[in-house]
Amino acid sequence: MPGPRYLLFVCLFCCSVATFGQSDTEKPTYAIRKAIDKIKVDGIVDEKDWAVAPVTENFKASFPMDTGLALSPTEVRLTYDRNYLYVSAVCYDPQPGDYVVQSLRRDFEFGNSDAFSVFLDPFQDGFNGFVFTVNPYGAQTEGLIQNGGGFGTNLSWDNRWFSKVTRQPDQWVVEMAIPFKTLRYKGDITSWGINFARNDLKNNQVSSWSWVPRNFNVSTLAFTGSLAWDTPPEPSGANISIIPSVISRVSRDFQDPDGNTNTSLDGSLDAKVAVTSSLNLDLTVNPDFSQVDVDVQQTNLTRFSLFFPERRNFFLENSDLFGRFGFSQIRPFFSRRIGLNQGQTVPILAGARLSGKVNKNWRIGLMNLQTEGDTAGLPSQNYTVAAFQRQVWGRSNIGGIFVNRQSFRQGTEVNADDYNRIVGLDFKLASNDNRWRGIAFFHQAITPEDTNRNNANATWLRYEDPRLTLDWNHEYVGANYIAEVGFVPRNTRFDAVNSERVRFTYWRIEPRISYRFYPESSAINWHGPTLYFNHYLDKDLATTDMLIKPWYEVVFLNTSSFRASFDERYTRLIYDTDITFTDNPLLTSGNYHYRNFTFRYQTDQRKAFNANLNFDYGSYYIGHKLTYQGELSYRVQPWGNFSLTYEQNEITLPGEDFNDANISLIGARSSLSFTTNLFFTTFVQYNSQVDNLNINSRFQWRFKPMSDLFIVYTDNYDPLLNVKNRALVVKFVYWITL
Numbered sequence: 127m128p129g130p131r132y133l134l135f136v137c138l139f140c141c142s143v144a145t146f147g148q149s150d151t152e153k154p155t156y157a158i159r160k161a162i163d164k165i166k167v168d169g170i171v172d173e174k175d176w177a178v179a180p181v182t183e184n185f186k187a188s189f190p191m192d193t194g195l196a197l198s199p200t201e202v203r204l205t206y207d208r209n210y211l212y213v214s215a216v217c218y219d220p221q222p223g224d225y226v227v228q229s230l231r232r233d234f235e236f237g238n239s240d241a242f243s244v245f246l247d248p249f250q251d252g253f254n255g256f257v258f259t260v261n262p263y264g265a266q267t268e269g270l271i272q273n274g275g276g277f278g279t280n281l282s283w284d285n286r287w288f289s290k291v292t293r294q295p296d297q298w299v300v301e302m303a304i305p306f307k308t309l310r311y312k313g314d315i316t317s318w319g320i321n322f323a324r325n326d327l328k329n330n331q332v333s334s335w336s337w338v339p340r341n342f343n344v345s346t347l348a349f350t351g352s353l354a355w356d357t358p359p360e361p362s363g364a365n366i367s368i369i370p371s372v373i374s375r376v377s378r379d380f381q382d383p384d385g386n387t388n389t390s391l392d393g394s395l396d397a398k399v400a401v402t403s404s405l406n407l408d409l410t411v412n413p414d415f416s417q418v419d420v421d422v423q424q425t426n427l428t429r430f431s432l433f434f435p436e437r438r439n440f441f442l443e444n445s446d447l448f449g450r451f452g453f454s455q456i457r458p459f460f461s462r463r464i465g466l467n468q469g470q471t472v473p474i475l476a477g478a479r480l481s482g483k484v485n486k487n488w489r490i491g492l493m494n495l496q497t498e499g500d501t502a503g504l505p506s507q508n509y510t511v512a513a514f515q516r517q518v519w520g521r522s523n524i525g526g527i528f529v530n531r532q533s534f535r536q537g538t539e540v541n542a543d544d545y546n547r548i549v550g551l552d553f554k555l556a557s558n559d560n561r562w563r564g565i566a567f568f569h570q571a572i573t574p575e576d577t578n579r580n581n582a583n584a585t586w587l588r589y590e591d592p593r594l595t596l597d598w599n600h601e602y603v604g605a606n607y608i609a610e611v612g613f614v615p616r617n618t619r620f621d622a623v624n625s626e627r628v629r630f631t632y633w634r635i636e637p638r639i640s641y642r643f644y645p646e647s648s649a650i651n652w653h654g655p656t657l658y659f660n661h662y663l664d665k666d667l668a669t670t671d672m673l674i675k676p677w678y679e680v681v682f683l684n685t686s687s688f689r690a691s692f693d694e695r696y697t698r699l700i701y702d703t704d705i706t707f708t709d710n711p712l713l714t715s716g717n718y719h720y721r722n723f724t725f726r727y728q729t730d731q732r733k734a735f736n737a738n739l740n741f742d743y744g745s746y747y748i749g750h751k752l753t754y755q756g757e758l759s760y761r762v763q764p765w766g767n768f769s770l771t772y773e774q775n776e777i778t779l780p781g782e783d784f785n786d787a788n789i790s791l792i793g794a795r796s797s798l799s800f801t802t803n804l805f806f807t808t809f810v811q812y813n814s815q816v817d818n819l820n821i822n823s824r825f826q827w828r829f830k831p832m833s834d835l836f837i838v839y840t841d842n843y844d845p846l847l848n849v850k851n852r853a854l855v856v857k858f859v860y861w862i863t864l
Contacts (some may be wrong), residue, residue: 142400153336154351156182156320161205161212167303169292171203171214185324185333190651190683192340192592196333200242200324206359206665211309213302215242217324220296225262226732227326227764230799232828233267233281234259236344238731240327242300245271245345247319248311248404252347252521254446255319256309262298263764264291264802272446274521274556275345276563283442286831286861306362307863310404310482313361319350327732330683340787341592341642348521348560365400366864368830373414377853396440405482410440413465413474414857436461444481447491447513451527451552451567452612456582456603458569459529459550460613464495464509489515489523493566505541506534508609521556527569531611546610547572555587563588571607572646579604579631579665582614592642593654599636599711605629605665616662621701622712630700631665653680672696677724689726693744695719705747706777706787707815713747713784720745734761749779767797790814803828818850819843832861 161175181203185196201216219225225240236243239261247255255271257279266289269279288303311318322335323344336351338344371394378387394414399407436445442462451458465474477495484490491513499506506532516526526549533544550569555562564587571580584601603617606629618627642654655678662671677691696719702712722744731735735758742753752775759769773791792812799805808823825837834856842850 153349154182155354156180156204156351156352157356158204158206159356161207161821165205165207165210165212165301165303167212167288167290167301169299169301171216171299171301172306174186175205176203176214179205182322182335185322185335187331188323188334188344189231189332189340190330192337196324196326197329198324198326198333200322200333202322202335204353208360209307210303210305211359213244213300213304215260215300215322217242217299217300218297219326219328221328223328224763225298227261227263227265228761229766229767229797230802231261231267231797231805232265232802233269234261234265235281236267236323236325237332239265239325241267241325243323243325243344244302244304245275245319245323245347245350246304246309246353247271247350248309249315249483250317250319250350250352251486252350252558253517253523254483254489255347255350256346258287258289258302260289260291260300260302262291262293264289265764266802267798270443270445271345271347273450273554274563275347276343276556276560278343279345279443280445282436282439284439284832288831297334306359306403307365307400309362310406311359312402312404312483312485313358315486316355316358318353318355319347321350321355330685330732334596339592341590341595342560344805346560348556348558358672361403362400364864365398365403366386367398368862368864369396369398369859370394370862371396371414371857371859373858374856375853377851380849381851398582401480402482405480405484406443406591408440408443408477408481409477410477413438413440413477432720437527438465440477440479442492444479444489447481447489447515447525448493448527451513451525451550452582452585453565453567453584453601454570455614455616456569456584456601456777457613458527458550458609459611461512463611463613465497467504472504475618487517489517505544508532508534511611520558523554525552525554526550527552529609529611540618543574545574546608548609548612561590569607569609571604572610573606575606577606579606580606582607584634592644594642595638595640597636597638597836599634601632601634601636603632605631606706616672619700620703623702628701632666632670633663633665635659635661635663649682649684651681651683654678668698670698670700671698674859683731685728685732686730687728688724689724693724694721697747706779706789708787708789710779710785710787711783718747720747722746722751734763735759746777747779749777749784751778752776765799767795769793769795771795787830788814814845815844819845819847832859834859 157180157406163174165173165175175338176278179649183201185200187194187196201217203214207213228239236259241259243257243259245255245257253274253775259267259272261553267281268285268287269281271279281668285308286305287308289300291298291300324333332344334344336349338346338349343585374390375390377699392414394412401407448459449461475496475498479493481491495509495512497507510530513527515523517523527547531546533541535541544652545838548569548571550567552567555564566585568583569581582603586599589596605612607617617632618629620627638658640654644652658675660673664670674694675691677689679689681687698717699715702715704710705713722742724742726740738757740755755773757769759772761767772792775789777787779786794810797807805826810821814817821841823839827835839854840853844850
């Protein structure tokens with residue numbers, strides 16, 4: 127069984143790989159000067175400080191081709207004063223026609239809209255940073271760059287900053303004022319990592335100031351230039367924000383025989399205290415999460431739990447420090463386990479989180495929350511998470527985590543027999559040129575029972591250049607690796623006959639190879655094959671699941687794409703199972719081979735009307751399955767987005783002992799942006815697998831930065847349109863900066 131020696135070997139191997147993968151590509155430098163006069167953020171670059179500020183020109187093409195200069199020039203200037211970092215950008219637009227803008231709504235995706243972005247890496251560690259983005263109509267997006275930015279940014283993070291856009295016939299101009307209190311940095315660092323990017327959808331081109339190869343996300347911090355300060359910015363000083371909120375609820379459960387209408391009025395208090403300019407203390411008392419968007423429902427034919435992302439604001443800053451240990455399916459900590467139980471809210475009495483950078487090389491986090499328990503009999507719980515990261519060898523790091531769930535009896539008496547703990551060590555590899563990336567970890571579960579097979583370990587290694595991508599992944603999860611505050615769905619199986627969940631040890635081997643061709647064509651960006659292999663084994667190394675999946679993909683220059691794939695599957699059902707998950711008779715345990723073909727097509731996403739289509743057909747255990755999915759979207763610039771989604775799974779099973787199953791998932795969404803601060807969204811979902819129709823409407827008015835009024839209405843119905851429950855929530859949030 128793999129142990130610490132195995133992990134040490136992997137770390138040494140990755141270290142040698144990291145050394146091999148270094149790059150000395152010359153990067154640009156911007157010499158920033160302190161402003162003499164006051165900068166007015168009005169989208170008009172007419173102050174004297176802008177006239178004398180150095181100008182960044184010659185943005186380099188990054189996508190779809192990464193050679194040559196940008197087709198539409200962009201000029202950027204920077205300056206600063208005691209409180210703000212100022213950025214101005216003149217985005218020239220010589221091509222006629224309207225901009226491509228999804229909406230006026232905050233937190234839009236960079237790739238879906240004409241946009242200008244600033245990427246900041248205040249510690250120049252190439253691993254963590256900030257992004258601030260504006261589109262031509264003034265909509266804002268801010269986010270956290272985590273794990274080097276290779277997989278995009280976390281746009282759920284919100285904070286205070288200011289911007290203004292003006293538009294002219296052949297250009298649009300943006301001014302930004304980013305408060306130093308919003309950033310996390312050390313006052314004695316003379317150089318930050320920085321990059322600027324422009325998404326020009328008319329030309330379907332992404333360009334950047336510091337060159338980024340086309341096979342990497344433009345947010346990747348491995349390729350930032352340098353921001354050289356004439357005088358390093360001073361520590362931000364007293365930085366305390368108090369965020370009180372008031373929540374009023376009216377709800378009724380129509381399935382309750384009493385049928386009473388419940389009303390409540392609650393208050394909560396959050397605070398953000400900058401212990402230093404790079405270390406932040408978050409506090410919360412009686413938090414409420416009513417502003418969270420409803421989860422998008424999913425059809426589940428996997429036999430395992432599905433993952434839903436965290437959206438609650440308290441958990442978001444430095445969320446990767448706590449939540450990115452392990453792998454996506456082996457997480458020792460998953461914040462949605464706190465305050466939620468089987469989809470129901472569990473009151474959180476209070477919580478605190480200290481997180482951030484101590485210096486360039488050390489990053490720490492400590493979090494503690496106390497829940498009240500619930501009426502279903504769940505006792506009061508205390509949750510503690512401690513984590514650290516130590517930067518090594520450039521952009522790589524070593525991290526450690528400790529997770530503790532401790533139960534209480536009545537009052538404050540600790541229940542010594544009810545706890546769950548995880549201790550773990552992770553190594554994350556990232557070469558300076560980003561071609562080599564990898565993870566190796568070893569985690570140990572500590573439970574009241576004295577058991578073996580209570581650890582998990584894994585390695586992942588990727589090599590990536592513009593043409594070739596190679597992946598290797600191995601995983602081992604012991605049957606008694608119990609992470610009650612984590613997300614580890616695959617080491618349990620449901621025994622439907624005995625109505626119990628049984629724990630299993632598993633291994634996983636997962637290699638992949640992809641190759642891209644870049645033709646000299648006016649229509650195709652790239653095309654190429656991929657071969658993917660996914661193999662699960664039990665503790666005796668006998669196969670339980672296997673997937674062999676080759677596919678071929680074509681990505682066109684107009685953003686449309688097509689993919690055709692073939693799946694060869696093997697499944698060993700350990701228990702008799704309802705393979706339709708619709709109360710069908712159980713299929714006998716045993717070995718099953720089946721296969722299917724899949725075709726996917728995505729239209730030009732720049733068009734006002736666009737679509738995503740998917741068709742899948744093949745054998746399914748002893749029968750056949752036809753799946754067809756579609757999403758149709760229509761955009762009315764810049765204020766409206768409307769979409770319809772439909773997924774149908776038609777499962778045909780032979781004989782009279784089984785019933786055919788038709789599983790439908792239907793959704794409709796309308797999103798209206800009246801201004802950049804006034805939004806209304808309605809989402810309707812019907813899922814026949816759980817016999818539920820959900821209607822969720824949310825009104826949001828951001829009447830000042832980070833201060834909001836939310837009105838959320840939710841209805842749930844059965845298939846006959848009999849109401850199950852109904853709720854109306856009004857929440858008022860006010861951000862006070864001291």
